[in-house]
Amino acid sequence: MANDGLVVGLDIGTTSIRAVIGERTEKGTIEITGVGISPSLGLRKGVVVNIEATLKSVAAAIEAAEMMSGREVHACWTGIGGNHVDGVNSRGVVAVTGRSRDEKENREIGPEDIARVLEVARAMVFPMDRQILEVIPQTYIVDKQPGIRNPLNMIGVALEAEVHIITCSANSAQNLIKCVNRAGFRVNDLVLQTLAAGRAVLTEEEKELGVALVDLGGGTTDVIVYFQGAPYSTISVPLGGSEITQDISIVKNISFENAERAKIDARCCMAELLENDEDIIIEGLGGRPPLPIPKSQIAVIVRPRLAEIYRMVKDKLDALPLSRPLGGGIVLTGGGAEFLGAVELAAQVFRMPVRIGNPLSMGGLQERYNSPLFATAIGLVLEGNIRDEEKIPDRGTDTKVREKKGQVSFFGKIWEWLKKEFF
Template sequence: MKSIVAGLDVGTSKVCALIAETSGEAPALLGFGIAPCAGLRKGVVVNIEATVEAIRAALNEAQKSAGVRVGTVVVGVAGPHIRGLNSHGIVAVRGGEVNQRDVERVIDAAQAVAIPLDRQVLHVLPQQFAVDDQEGVRNPIGMAGVRLEACIHIVTAAQSYGQNLNKCCERAGATPTEIVFEPLAAAAATLFPEERELGVALVDIGAGTTDIIVFHGGAVMHTAVLPIGGGHLTGDVAAGLRTPLQEAERLKISYGVATNMVVGRDDMVQVPGVGGRAPRMIQRRLLGEIMGPRMEEIFAMVQREIGRSEVADNLASGIVLVGGSALLEGTQELAERIFNLPVRRGLPVNLNGMPEELIKPMYTTAAGLVLHAAAANGNGPGTMRNGRLLGRWRNRVSDWVREFF
């Protein structure tokens, strides 16, 4: 059956709305809209009015180019208020053989950790199960045993931030059916199954935040959000060269570098004059000297976070960089040196029908949100036909178990 789904990435620098048609398994893009957004700081809505306007503009453009209207969206969330934690639960198996109900109960038990009332659960992601003494079980349903254990990763968000985002979407004319942690969406759009299996860290360096998600053995092992991103680089260039932010942004995008390893000794660039003064020429290495330390700081923070996952030494597939700042020249080279792992740039390749202009690391999250919307639109009980926000997480867990294994 054909249906229309939409993903909405509300980022610190832009809102990106994608509309796709899904029939069965593979959704394909129908239309898109992008609008600059000044309503967020560090991934969090701080100006409702400006955010509503940007969402409305992006949605209108997407609806026009797709030739369809959408009433619901799957929206992404990030920001330093997000917390990821691992948990563990045990239950007795009732009928001697594990069934769906037992899996739900054990995940319920694992989820019974103290989650403060002002936080909402975004995702409950099973990592692995154990049946009696047999560990490392991915799908325990049908297995014989008396004791079922589950390891899960839980992602929670501050309730008020989620509510603000929700309000902005509603006021712009679209009801969020689900709020998805942004790097989880980005992972859906760019990672290959082998990478999740062998171990990989996806790092989304946007304008206001750097989001991290670590996979191993096919499961999410760690998540984190750092309140730092490309906006800091622009600020550094503006301060270092005493040039307005807009010029600094342009200079960064045209000539910026993450490391002087990739800059020739005599490369020169022109810096426009401010307040009627004449433009001046500077060595491009100066940009590297300004931006390099900031990029090193970001990667050092990322490395510390990855170190907190239990699989830091087992990331055979290395690092995948997404987000607009992954386009900065020399980023891959610097990351390879710091992490001492293979590094690649991630593009939204898992969504069909993306035009070339959208095959860029900053549109990975939006593409992943569409993939999430399409998955939720399947026939599972987690489908939110009535547009209820977030549904019951338990349904989504069983959906996830089905989808994943």
């Protein structure tokens, strides 16, 4: 566990880098004491393409958060996402060899059986350039009886596990770690961005019923689907807010920067929801007069592109072999969730209940940053805190940069999970 009581989340996005400092209170809760944002200049679609530019942005975001909190940051939980992330479901089965209850066939499932079945479920062949980010147990089957959440101490002969395995490009992961290290900070671990955002905004009930968290970022739209309480699918669509800005720039014949400003000022994707259709004033270039554009005209450009992104997500959701519809519907995070009408438009496309994912209540400064733009960064603090608490004692403090070679961390993860569940 970090001995300075700090839990720092670092959300390296395509548009912005956000650092959030959480401090553990005596009551065991977490308070947000520092937040820093800097423009992200070295990423394309969630992938680092310029290390120098990214490390400068990382340093700027963390330094701003340090200034606010008055604390010095040494290590952080870093988010990873984008089109290179992939999730697959897998299963494994083992014969129960655990503690024998009687002299006959009956055997009691022990922690070592659970660790073994998870290892078997994980033993898929991935290409050399992939690395495992997470292996998350979904459910267990004991002697053909499905739907078991916790098989420890059950009597059985065969133990089966279903897991969700999330992999990413090994090079992208290493470049991300390199940027943070070269900015002067250790990476406690890489955490899937949508998993972190889910930690901050989803309720247990939604996860149980089935829900899709749709993170409308600048470069990509990343989705995590929960079903029956556990992650079920990881989806990414290579379109985001940048394409919306690009459309405004082309249609209105203005620069990308002016189009970005116009988009954020208008903040609307459904013209009929605007109470006052005011003009946005775009500065004239080279002595030309300023150009007024009604907000409704921006909304008319935003709408079809956002609807297209939603439809691409919907097509992927429809292709999932789910046994029933997602009762928890859709939860929107990221910059795109800020549009007036984002929820209404999503409800039209998905034909499901939709809501905005504001981070669940925490102490400290969080009220000021209670927006879907901060779901990932705040979620990284929450996830980091949980992983810190679960850390095995002999692994010591968080002074080590974990190089995240799936195999190395996997046994640690199983041990952490077993400790959380059973001890």
